[in-house]
């Protein structure tokens with residue numbers, strides 16, 4: 299039915315000499331295309347509504363959400379992309395369309411490390427779009443609690459940064475939590491120096507989260523060597539404090555400047571140009587395979603000779619590539635360890651099942667934390 303609308307009428311956008319074309323004619327063409335886009339979005343929303351109703355009478359918005367299907371839709375967008383817009387931009391636009399389609403049922407409630415303006419909030423929007431109800435919470439523990447209790451449908455927590463490494467407090471929450479990982483988000487992190495007055499020569503104090511200070515160490519040493527650095531719980535909290543005086547500044551994302559009415563003094567100021575944070579999406583259930591997934595496992599073992607080999611060997615035997623392994627004290631007794639492992643594949647796949655069974659024969663306990671679509675653009 300959608301084919302009916304796909305217009306042969308849309309004129310070719312010439313990418314040649316646009317100066318020869320009249321401005322009002324170009325705008326008329328854009329108006330025509332906008333009409334078609336709007337019709338198609340409305341039609342898509344009606345079909346998505348029908349899909350929602352076909353799922354039967356479900357209890358809540360969370361029951362309509364299908365991350366594996368969303369990942370497939372977005373991968374097709376990337377595969378089809380021939381420019382001029384980047385994969386990232388197109389994925390963002392389609393993400394928003396799906397977010398709005400799903401919110402026809404009821405917006406999802408998403409918990410994140412607040413307050414407003416944090417990178418975690420940006421990760422929420424990147425993964426779920428803007429048609430959601432965001433719940434800014436005061437700690438990573440609280441994000442877990444709110445999802446566990448059902449007050450939030452999903453939560454988003456940071457787990458590692460390409461400059462700073464693992465966020466141990468997030469990993470440790472999985473030792474006791476029953477939550478499942480049902481997605482991952484990769485966010486390029488740009489840090490900025492923000493202040494009320496906007497003049498670097500006035501700055502005597504800088505507030506930020508310790509992770510952000512660590513990401514901008516060289517920059518601070520070079521440009522603000524004498525300023526006092528004051529660690530606070532979040533970058534948004536830093537921005538809130540920097541509002542109070544002209545000699546104070548915050549290191550935070552650019553969006554915090556708008557939220558807290560500050561000026562961008564300098565940025566991006568992160569030391570590494572590829573500074574990226576990976577976030578995990580927390581939910582209460584596992585979802586089916588999307589075709590390109592990652593599985594996160596938590597393996598408890600007793601300390602014994604060859605333990606690490608026993609943990610790694612089953613994955614190698616079944617041809618599964620391991621993306622990451624990290625060991626932590628297991629919190630279950632002395633000299634007992636927990637390995638956090640990320641492997642390519644989904645628990646519904648035979649090779650993964652076989653590898654986990656072999657591992658379970660050796661380990662004290664194997665906990666499947668989740669199988670979820672690999673992050674997209």
Ligand SMILES: O=C(O)C(=O)C[C@]1(C(=O)O)C=C[C@@H](O)C=C1
Nearest residue numbers: 346349363364367368396399400
């Ligand atoms: O395909 C579905 O199951 C839908 O509900 C439709 C749709 C979409 O807009 O494409 C909306 C929400 C789901 O999370 C996944 C996809």
